[in-house]
Amino acid sequence: MSIELFNLKGKIALVTGSTHGLGMAMAKGLGKAGAIIVVNGNSSQQKIDDAVALYKSEGIHAVGYKFNVADESQVINAISDIQSQLGPIDILVNNAGIIKRTPLEEMEVADFKQVIDIDLVSPFIVSKHVVKSMILRKQGKIINICSMMSELGRNTVGAYAAAKGGLKMLTQNMATEWAKHNIQTNGIGPGYFATSQTAPIRVDGHPFNEFIINRTPAAKWGDPDDLAGTAIFLASKASDFVNGHVVYVDGGILATIGKPSNEN
Numbered sequence: 001m002s003i004e005l006f007n008l009k010g011k012i013a014l015v016t017g018s019t020h021g022l023g024m025a026m027a028k029g030l031g032k033a034g035a036i037i038v039v040n041g042n043s044s045q046q047k048i049d050d051a052v053a054l055y056k057s058e059g060i061h062a063v064g065y066k067f068n069v070a071d072e073s074q075v076i077n078a079i080s081d082i083q084s085q086l087g088p089i090d091i092l093v094n095n096a097g098i099i100k101r102t103p104l105e106e107m108e109v110a111d112f113k114q115v116i117d118i119d120l121v122s123p124f125i126v127s128k129h130v131v132k133s134m135i136l137r138k139q140g141k142i143i144n145i146c147s148m149m150s151e152l153g154r155n156t157v158g159a160y161a162a163a164k165g166g167l168k169m170l171t172q173n174m175a176t177e178w179a180k181h182n183i184q185t186n187g188i189g190p191g192y193f194a195t196s197q198t199a200p201i202r203v204d205g206h207p208f209n210e211f212i213i214n215r216t217p218a219a220k221w222g223d224p225d226d227l228a229g230t231a232i233f234l235a236s237k238a239s240d241f242v243n244g245h246v247v248y249v250d251g252g253i254l255a256t257i258g259k260p261s262n263e264n
């Protein structure tokens, strides 16, 4: 088995939401496998500059672009700039996302729509405009970041589950429509990871923290670096005949019904 299968040298990888968290962890993996990382965020230019400096400090070729993945005109302009400055995008990781934890009966419609907009519509927008050059070049890799909530519901995350469930099916449809152009579209479904997004439900003593430890066969929260290998696999030649699948990196959560809290 040649290690070359996993070599991303010279590939250009756009990872949305890659200034921190899981996006940064996956982008670092792709960068250390040789890819040029296009760092994206929408909060502040300073945050993007700081992230680019961090990538570079680890020997990764990184360039930052600030744009809102939910704004189609910003996406069109950004992709045009990226491709004219760096070259065609070979790998797209649709990672940018938000979550709002509110019981459905209390959730404002505007908040529900915002979650759907960013977590589901935005991957469509960005993919629609990146895939054009992939189709012309008859090659490309698209990786949509799904979730446990692509398969399971949970109190207070209904909008997020609707978006991530939709993203799983959008992944399957992208695969259906674009595989004939030698474009592989797949998903990664992270389990519960120690990030800023989960920090509020991970604090010591928080009932959810104990619940997740008990619900996860690996009996721990995931480390963001645990996602790098799957991202490299789905971005590389090693997955050239893999299409429409979501690879769950979840410590075993989806494999089990769980166990009583008093059972080891």
Ligand code: GCO
Pocket: 099, 101, 146, 147, 148, 149, 154, 157, 160, 189, 190, 191, 192, 193, 197, 198, 201
């Ligand atoms: C939550 C968590 C989850 C995780 C992840 C699980 O509130 O349940 O934030 O949504 O972040 O998406 O796959």
